[in-house]
Amino acid sequence: MKIAVIGAGPAGLCALKSCLDENFSCDVFEKSGLIGGVWNYNEKTGLDEFGIPIHNSVYTDLWTNLPTDLMQFENFPFKCPVSFVRQPDVLKYINDYADAFNLRSHIQFYKHVEEIRPLPNNRWKISIRDLKSMGQELVIKEYDAVIICVGNFNKPLIPTFKGLDKFKGTVKHSYTYRKPDPYKNRKVLIVGKGPSGSDITGLVSKVAEKVVLSHRSPLREYAKFSENVKIKPVIAEFKENSVLFVDGTEEDITDVLLCTGYAFDYPFLTNECGIEVEDNYVKYLYKQIINAKHPTMAILGIPHTTFLLIMFGIQMRFFIAYLKGQFTASKETMIEDAINYEKHRKDEGGSLLKIKKEYYDDLSDTAKIQNIPPVYDKLFRHVLEVGPMKYQENYTILNDEEFIITKLH
Structure with missing residues (x-):
C-alpha cells in the first residue's frame, strides 16, 4: 500500500x-x-x-x-x-x-x-x-x-466585535505574537483565557503599563497575575481608544491581542x-x-x-x-x-x-x-483540576494506572 x-x-x-x-x-x-x-x-x-x-x-x-x-x-x-x-x-x-x-x-x-x-x-x-x-x-x-x-x-479564528472597526489602536491575533517588547508601556487588551491567553497575559504584563484580560468564564482564584492586570468579562463594544464590557465598565487601551484560537x-x-x-x-x-x-x-x-x-x-x-x-x-x-x-x-x-x-x-x-494506559487520562484530569498550580508540581508515572506528585520548592 x-x-x-x-x-x-x-x-x-x-x-x-x-x-x-x-x-x-x-x-x-x-x-x-x-x-x-x-x-x-x-x-x-x-x-x-x-x-x-x-x-x-x-x-x-x-x-x-x-x-x-x-x-x-x-x-x-x-x-x-x-x-x-x-x-x-x-x-x-x-x-x-x-x-x-x-x-x-x-x-x-x-x-x-x-x-x-x-x-x-x-x-x-x-x-x-x-x-x-x-x-x-x-x-x-x-x-x-x-x-x-x-x-x-x-x-486564526477572529471573532467580530461591535465597533472594532472604529478602534484606532493595533489589533493582532496571538498567531503573530512573538515577544512582549512591542507592548512596552502600552495599555493592552488580551481577549481569551485559554493556555495562550493566560500565558501571554503574564508575559506582556511584565512590560506593559496595564493589561486587561477579557474572558467568558471566571478565572480560578489561584490564577494570579501581577497588579497591573485587570480581569474583565465579555466585550460589549469598542470605542476609538477604549473598550466597554458587559458589566458596564470601560477601560482605555492602546492595543488589542486576540488569543481566540x-x-x-x-x-x-x-x-x-x-x-x-x-x-x-x-x-x-x-x-x-x-x-x-x-x-x-x-x-x-x-x-x-x-x-x-x-x-x-x-x-x-x-x-x-x-x-x-x-x-x-x-x-x-x-x-x-x-x-x-x-x-x-x-x-x-x-x-x-x-x-x-x-x-x-x-x-x-x-x-x-x-x-x-488509563494513567494518562488520570494525569490529564488532575492537571486540568489543579490549573496553574500544576507548575508547582512534578509528576512521575509509576505504571499503567498510577502516577505520583512531587512538590517543587
Missing part, C-alpha cells in the same frame, strides 16, 4: 512511523525545510520567501501547558527531570524521535501540496508544487491512502473530498479520524483538548486497522456514526473538540486495538 502524509509535524511523524512499521510505502510532503511543525520558532510572520503563509505561531518563553508525560509519542519517553519544559525542549524531543527511527529519509521538504482529489477505487491524486524550483515544477502523484497532518494552528482549514482539499467545516467543526469524520465519504483518507488531531502526541498513536493504529481490513464499516454506517456523535455532544452541551476517556475506549473496542 502506498500512502501520502501531508505535513511533518508531530502528527505527520507519528503517521510516518506507523506506516513504516506496517511496511507500507510512505511519502511525507512538508512545505518547509524543517520537521516539527508549529514547534519551530520563526521570528517572521505573514508570508515566507515562497509567498506561502507562515504557520509557526510559537513565541519566546513559551512553556508547555501539559507535563512531558502527556507530550510524548507512544513508546518513546520524554526524558526530562522536570514536568514542564520550554519550546526548544519539545522541538529537540521531536527531532530525537525522527532520528531514532530514521524518518527524515522519507520526508520530501519544500513540497507544497496544492490539491488533493479523490479517484475511483478509493485512490487519490495529489498535486505537489516544488518550492525550491521557484514554483515552476508541479508533480502529480497517486496514492492508495492519504493522511492529513497539517495541525490545527494555521488559520484557530479555525480548521484545508484549502488543498477539493469539494469532491467531502470534507466540510461548519461552526469550526470538521463534519463526517468517523470516530473523528476517517473521512466517512472517502474512507481511505484520515485527518489526525481534530480533538485537540487532550494529550495530542499520545492520541496520534491510537488514531493511527485505528486507521491502519481499517486499511488492513481488521474491522469493517460501510460509508453509510460511518456517516451515521459521525452525525450521531456530533448530535450527542451538542446535546451534552460540551465542546465537540474535547474528548473523554470513552473516546479512546471506543477506538480500542471498535478496531480491537490496544487502548492507551
Whole structure:
C-alpha cells in the first residue's frame, strides 16, 4: 500500500512511523525545510520567501501547558527531570524521535501540496508544487491512502466585535505574537483565557503599563497575575481608544491581542473530498479520524483538548486497522456514526473538540486495538483540576494506572 502524509509535524511523524512499521510505502510532503511543525520558532510572520503563509505561531518563553508525560509519542519517553519544559525542549524531543527511527529519509521538504482529489477505487491524486524550483515544477502523484497532518494552528479564528472597526489602536491575533517588547508601556487588551491567553497575559504584563484580560468564564482564584492586570468579562463594544464590557465598565487601551484560537482549514482539499467545516467543526469524520465519504483518507488531531502526541498513536493504529481490513464499516454506517456523535455532544452541551476517556475506549473496542494506559487520562484530569498550580508540581508515572506528585520548592 502506498500512502501520502501531508505535513511533518508531530502528527505527520507519528503517521510516518506507523506506516513504516506496517511496511507500507510512505511519502511525507512538508512545505518547509524543517520537521516539527508549529514547534519551530520563526521570528517572521505573514508570508515566507515562497509567498506561502507562515504557520509557526510559537513565541519566546513559551512553556508547555501539559507535563512531558502527556507530550510524548507512544513508546518513546520524554526524558526530562522536570514536568514542564520550554519550546526548544519539545522541538529537540521531536527531532530525537525522527532520528531514532530514521524518518527524515522519507520526508520530501519544500513540497507544497496544492490539491488533493479523490479517484475511483478509493485512490487519490495529489498535486505537489516544488518550492525550491521557484514554483515552476508541479508533480502529480497517486496514492492508495492519504493522511492529513497539517495541525490545527494555521488559520486564526477572529471573532467580530461591535465597533472594532472604529478602534484606532493595533489589533493582532496571538498567531503573530512573538515577544512582549512591542507592548512596552502600552495599555493592552488580551481577549481569551485559554493556555495562550493566560500565558501571554503574564508575559506582556511584565512590560506593559496595564493589561486587561477579557474572558467568558471566571478565572480560578489561584490564577494570579501581577497588579497591573485587570480581569474583565465579555466585550460589549469598542470605542476609538477604549473598550466597554458587559458589566458596564470601560477601560482605555492602546492595543488589542486576540488569543481566540484557530479555525480548521484545508484549502488543498477539493469539494469532491467531502470534507466540510461548519461552526469550526470538521463534519463526517468517523470516530473523528476517517473521512466517512472517502474512507481511505484520515485527518489526525481534530480533538485537540487532550494529550495530542499520545492520541496520534491510537488514531493511527485505528486507521491502519481499517486499511488492513481488521474491522469493517460501510460509508453509510460511518456517516451515521459521525452525525450521531456530533448530535450527542451538542446535546451534552460540551465542546465537540474535547474528548473523554470513552473516546479512546471506543477506538480500542471498535478496531480491537490496544487502548492507551488509563494513567494518562488520570494525569490529564488532575492537571486540568489543579490549573496553574500544576507548575508547582512534578509528576512521575509509576505504571499503567498510577502516577505520583512531587512538590517543587
